[in-house]
Amino acid sequence: MSDFPNMRTQHWNYDYHDDDHRHAAESAEHVITHPNPSAVSLSIRASALVFSDPKSQNLLSLIEKIAASNATALIIGETGTGKELIARHIHALSNRKSGPFQAINCGAFSETLVESELFGYERGAFTGATQSKIGWFETANGGTLFLDEIGDLPQSTQVKLLRVLQEREVVRVGARKATPIDVRLIAATNVNLEEAVRAGRFREDLYYRIKVIPIDLPPLRERRGDILPLVEHFLTVYKNRLQTSTPQLAPETIRLMLEYPWPGNIRELENVIHRALLVATSSTLQPRDLNLPAIYSLQSKEVASAETPEITVSGSSQSATTSRLEHVLNDLFENTPPNLYELINAITVQKAYQFCNHNQVHTAKLLGISRNILRARLKELNLIA
Numbered sequence: 495m496s497d498f499p500n501m502r503t504q505h506w507n508y509d510y511h512d513d514d515h516r517h518a519a520e521s522a523e524h525v526i527t528h529p530n531p532s533a534v535s536l537s538i539r540a541s542a543l544v545f546s547d548p549k550s551q552n553l554l555s556l557i558e559k560i561a562a563s564n565a566t567a568l569i570i571g572e573t574g575t576g577k578e579l580i581a582r583h584i585h586a587l588s589n590r591k592s593g594p595f596q597a598i599n600c601g602a603f604s605e606t607l608v609e610s611e612l613f614g615y616e617r618g619a620f621t622g623a624t625q626s627k628i629g630w631f632e633t634a635n636g637g638t639l640f641l642d643e644i645g646d647l648p649q650s651t652q653v654k655l656l657r658v659l660q661e662r663e664v665v666r667v668g669a670r671k672a673t674p675i676d677v678r679l680i681a682a683t684n685v686n687l688e689e690a691v692r693a694g695r696f697r698e699d700l701y702y703r704i705k706v707i708p709i710d711l712p713p714l715r716e717r718r719g720d721i722l723p724l725v726e727h728f729l730t731v732y733k734n735r736l737q738t739s740t741p742q743l744a745p746e747t748i749r750l751m752l753e754y755p756w757p758g759n760i761r762e763l764e765n766v767i768h769r770a771l772l773v774a775t776s777s778t779l780q781p782r783d784l785n786l787p788a789i790y791s792l793q794s795k796e797v798a799s800a801e802t803p804e805i806t807v808s809g810s811s812q813s814a815t816t817s818r819l820e821h822v823l824n825d826l827f828e829n830t831p832p833n834l835y836e837l838i839n840a841i842t843v844q845k846a847y848q849f850c851n852h853n854q855v856h857t858a859k860l861l862g863i864s865r866n867i868l869r870a871r872l873k874e875l876n877l878i879a
């Protein structure tokens with residue numbers, strides 16, 4: 495109903511989010527993001543996950559509902575939307591939380607390797623198998639196995655995976671007998687598996703077996719209420735890590751971040767904030783510090799310089815913003831939506847209220863109106879009861 499997120503950030507006191515370690519591991523091999531979580535997270539620190547947008551809040555309650563069960567979940571979402579983080583969260587909320595969490599990227603292995611990685615192998619199973627080795631299913635015993643990019647599994651492995659899920663036991667490559675396993679599977683995909691099924695690339699029986707609980711993770715551009723809370727979250731993370739002072743955001747920077755479509759989703763946003771803190775020359779982050787693709791930063795520059803060159807020379811961002819506003823208004827005048835005045839007023843109040851994290855005192859101050867007038871207006875707009 496309302497587009498306005500409640501700007502809460504959820505805090506959990508467990509640590510599965512050791513970024514330093516994860517990023518190192520990811521760039522090292524793109525395969526296992528947490529080979530041994532208990533060994534790497536010597537320090538327990540709180541991690542804050544953002545679920546502010548109404549869509550994310552719904553998602554969170556779904557996760558909380560299904561965490562305790564052992565049912566297989568299939569997380570569907572574009573890259574960078576937080577699929578792995580959701581999987582870790584499900585694990586952390588489950589009865590298996592003290593067991594291992596193993597994350598494997600199915601696309602990272604060659605067809606011949608993936609089977610022995612997943613199911614393990616016996617000594618002598620193939621040339622070079624001088625030792626027997628347990629696979630990821632056995633490593634994850636008592637815990638959760640996260641299979642990322644499950645659509646990349648070769649057909650022959652899909653058959654074996656289905657069998658493992660049905661029988662709850664694995665047969666190592668080259669072994670005669672099966673080993674029982676107790677593993678919860680969470681799979682993830684950024685491709686439309688139904689389409690892969692139709693095209694004959696993914697087994698239908700396996701598809702139904704893994705999508706017992708489908709979890710749709712919308713792209714960031716479809717849950718814009720998460721954008722500013724995430725920005726705040728990553729500003730804090732990277733400010734602490736880089737030991738910089740508390741950064742401020744110029745209003746144009748905020749606008750740009752709210753409008754940008756974030757094709758790389760949360761991961762892109764995180765990288766943008768990290769880089770901005772590294773390159774920014776002042777403690778107020780400007781749109782150029784975000785270094786977004788030229789087309790977006792151009793838009794703001796063009797407007798500022800083409801419309802009012804003298805203002806750009808004077809370097810006054812206040813005047814540049816005013817001129818951009820005029821530009822936008824001219825566009826609106828040409829397209830004349832109905833009730834233009836009411837529309838602009840409503841957007842101004844809504845955006846200011848959102849900008850101030852739903853703090854009425856701050857919003858009234860920002861807009862230069864009294865709190866009573868603001869409250870009346872917020873009621874009219876159904877933003878407060």
Ligand SMILES: Nc1ncnc2c1ncn2[C@@H]1O[C@H](COP(=O)(O)OP(=O)(O)O)[C@@H](O)[C@H]1O
Pocket residue numbers: 511542543544545571572573574575576577578579580727760761764
């Ligand atoms: N809800 C969230 N709150 C805070 N950080 C998040 C959230 N979702 C994702 N992230 C962060 O965004 C980055 C990408 O998430 P990840 O789970 O690796 O995405 P995916 O597996 O879909 O590619 C990670 O650094 C992760 O910690």
Ligand SMILES: [Mg+2]
Pocket residue numbers: 574577578642
């Ligand atoms: Mg991932």
